[in-house]
Amino acid sequence: MSLKICWIDDLAKAQETAKRTNRPILLDFYNPN
Amino acid sequence: LGAVTYPDERVARFIDLNFIPVQIQTSNAEMVSRYTVSWTPTLLVLDADGKEHYRTVGFFTPEDLIATFMTGKGRWYMDTEQYPEAQGMFEEVQAAYPGSEAAAEAIFFHGVTRYKMTHNAKSLREAYDTLAAKFPNSMWTKQAAHYRLINK
Numbered sequence: 282m283s284l285k286i287c288w289i290d291d292l293a294k295a296q297e298t299a300k301r302t303n304r305p306i307l308l309d310f311y312n313p314n
Numbered sequence: 315l316g317a318v319t320y321p322d323e324r325v326a327r328f329i330d331l332n333f334i335p336v337q338i339q340t341s342n343a344e345m346v347s348r349y350t351v352s353w354t355p356t357l358l359v360l361d362a363d364g365k366e367h368y369r370t371v372g373f374f375t376p377e378d379l380i381a382t383f384m385t386g387k388g389r390w391y392m393d394t395e396q397y398p399e400a401q402g403m404f405e406e407v408q409a410a411y412p413g414s415e416a417a418a419e420a421i422f423f424h425g426v427t428r429y430k431m432t433h434n435a436k437s438l439r440e441a442y443d444t445l446a447a448k449f450p451n452s453m454w455t456k457q458a459a460h461y462r463l464i465n466k
């Protein structure tokens with residue numbers, strides 16, 4: 282099975298994880314159209 | 315990015331190891347306003363408080379994305395005063411992607427980070443000398459040009 286990026290759409294949740302893991306957030310703004 | 319770069323396994327592995335990945339649609343007006351986003355794709359590196367440390371606008375090949383965001387993570391390490399980790403990341407970019415613009419930026423900030431650690435201005439001069447030798451036409455070389463006045 283191929284490895285895929287597990288994007289999340291909740292910045293607040295990402296911030297909690299970033300605090301816990303000492304990792305930065307990569308925030309991608311995209312236009313689906 | 316979604317068609318070519320993100321599906322690349324090297325990119326997925328790199329992002330998974332180094333970042334918490336978040337995608338927000340531009341229809342989210344509150345977020346677009348908060349981070350002043352006016353074009354896509356826009357990619358930001360944020361800390362755990364949501365503060366911005368690095369920004370790009372436009373598309374990347376898989377290699378360029380990895381090189382650029384290795385440097386981006388180095389900038390986050392530097393801003394959050396994790397200097398040895400920043401140095402390590404800037405050295406990794408130079409070793410893995412030696413001809414890239416991200417490597418030029420990494421040389422610049424490697425010098426800055428070393429200066430922050432040692433308060434020895436020679437590290438800035440060395441960064442300039444390395445940039446001038448390897449990247450004579452890079453904007454990072456121009457931006458470091460003032461450091462050529464520092465004695466070796």
